[in-house]
Amino acid sequence: MQKPTIKRITLKNLMTFLMLLSLATLVILTVNFRSISVRIIEDKALAISEVVKAGLTSHMRAEIMAKRDYFLAEINALTLVNNVTIIRSKEVSDQFGTGHWREKERDHVTEQAFKSGRPVFILNDLEMKPYLRAIVPFIASTEEQLNCLKCHEVKEGTVLGAVDLRLDLTEYRNVTAKLLAAIGVVTFTFILLIVVNNFRTIQRYVQDPLNKLIKKSEDAYHTHTPINVDEFECLEFEHVAKEINLFTQEVIHRHEVIEKKNLELEVMSDEIEHTLQETIFTMGVIEEQRSKETNNHTLRVTKYSQLLGDLSGLSEREVELLSMAAPLHDIGKLGIPDAILLKPGKLTEAEYEVMKNHCQMGYNMLSHSKRDVLQSAAIIAYQHHEKWDGSGYPQGLAGEEIHIYGRIVTLVDVFDALAAKRIYKEKWALPEILTYIEKQRGSQFDPKLVDFLVENIDAFLAIKHRYQ
Ligand SMILES: [Fe+2]
Ligand SMILES: [Fe+2]
Numbered sequence: 001m002q003k004p005t006i007k008r009i010t011l012k013n014l015m016t017f018l019m020l021l022s023l024a025t026l027v028i029l030t031v032n033f034r035s036i037s038v039r040i041i042e043d044k045a046l047a048i049s050e051v052v053k054a055g056l057t058s059h060m061r062a063e064i065m066a067k068r069d070y071f072l073a074e075i076n077a078l079t080l081v082n083n084v085t086i087i088r089s090k091e092v093s094d095q096f097g098t099g100h101w102r103e104k105e106r107d108h109v110t111e112q113a114f115k116s117g118r119p120v121f122i123l124n125d126l127e128m129k130p131y132l133r134a135i136v137p138f139i140a141s142t143e144e145q146l147n148c149l150k151c152h153e154v155k156e157g158t159v160l161g162a163v164d165l166r167l168d169l170t171e172y173r174n175v176t177a178k179l180l181a182a183i184g185v186v187t188f189t190f191i192l193l194i195v196v197n198n199f200r201t202i203q204r205y206v207q208d209p210l211n212k213l214i215k216k217s218e219d220a221y222h223t224h225t226p227i228n229v230d231e232f233e234c235l236e237f238e239h240v241a242k243e244i245n246l247f248t249q250e251v252i253h254r255h256e257v258i259e260k261k262n263l264e265l266e267v268m269s270d271e272i273e274h275t276l277q278e279t280i281f282t283m284g285v286i287e288e289q290r291s292k293e294t295n296n297h298t299l300r301v302t303k304y305s306q307l308l309g310d311l312s313g314l315s316e317r318e319v320e321l322l323s324m325a326a327p328l329h330d331i332g333k334l335g336i337p338d339a340i341l342l343k344p345g346k347l348t349e350a351e352y353e354v355m356k357n358h359c360q361m362g363y364n365m366l367s368h369s370k371r372d373v374l375q376s377a378a379i380i381a382y383q384h385h386e387k388w389d390g391s392g393y394p395q396g397l398a399g400e401e402i403h404i405y406g407r408i409v410t411l412v413d414v415f416d417a418l419a420a421k422r423i424y425k426e427k428w429a430l431p432e433i434l435t436y437i438e439k440q441r442g443s444q445f446d447p448k449l450v451d452f453l454v455e456n457i458d459a460f461l462a463i464k465h466r467y468q
Helices: 006-061 065-077 090-096 108-116 170-223 235-290 297-311 316-328 331-335 349-356 358-366 372-383 404-418 430-439 447-455 457-466
Strands: 081-088 120-124 131-139 159-168
Touching (some): 006 065, 006 081, 006 120, 006 131, 006 159, 006 170, 081 090, 090 159, 108 120, 108 131, 170 235, 235 297, 235 331, 235 372, 297 404, 297 447, 297 457, 316 372, 316 404, 331 358, 331 372, 358 372, 404 430, 404 447, 430 447, 447 457
Antiparallel strands (some): 120 131, 131 159
């Protein structure tokens, strides 16, 4: 999954917190606004009931109670005021009669107001037409200017009656809804503005400079030119760019030192490699001198092996190992007594058996080493008298049991030896040599190698002439 960007994380957090904040604000506002509105409406209901009470009292004192319906009709006609009714208490009915039929209507809510002597409010703001019903009792009092007991034959504190009215809250609710909607819209707009502003700020002051810094750092490393710190608007990025410049300079410096050291190491390694190569070759030459073999036999065998290795499709490293190891193929002859090694005539059977030991001796001299060059040389020393048909020595290996190095050196060693005069033989002419080699194809020599040699005889002859 792709990782989120700084911008995405910041904006997501910001959006979540702002949304929660505005939601909390809206809830608090709604609850408080409702409480305040209810309080105002209740006060309004109390005020209207006071007016009704004063109006009825004045009707009573003017002895025009029969006309009170006109007054109540006017009150009912007031905006938002509905269903204003008066309810007489039993005491007033007993004294003045039951009055208007409506003045007798009672329900459990009016009963509650009569019993408690306190106003009862019922708020219903969940319906389509929300309303507040208020039942405000009139209490017989001797205080203030009006002394109720002058007219009413009741005790002080008796509930004389009550006003029951309803106030229409539709308008209040609409105003509240509009106000909350306005607050919501303003809040949402500000959230949007804050988010967009942050989006642009992060893009401009974080994301863009960061991308620029990454690219400039790469350029600084590759082109060795420091980052221009003035390109960054913010102080933090300027600091980081400066640090990167210092770091890059250090890396470049170290890189140069390492490159120089590597070059020195390469030269040293080449020197060691050549020294080793020459040492091995010289060991071969020492053996060659002692055997009184033709000059440059070792060198030519080395070059022929290299060429045949190439023709056989060996890898570059394998050819390198083969050509480095080939000079040591007869190193074991250092262990053969002069009487046998340098004997001019044909060897007796016993002498020949001693002579054959040079393979094992060569192997013993070289195989102790873990270096692949000497390991290769050990194989060649051990196997360069093996024959493809298994009739060779010392192990009597056949076919591909014989290592490719062994098969190659066997062929080129014979190819060079036949062309040279030895203490035990005269040198052969090329046609004779080729006839012999082709005759031994598949018996003494690997047939494929014979084919490579015959097909490329000119290249082999070029070596022969060059290192005569
Ligand atoms: Fe040999
Ligand atoms: Fe040889």
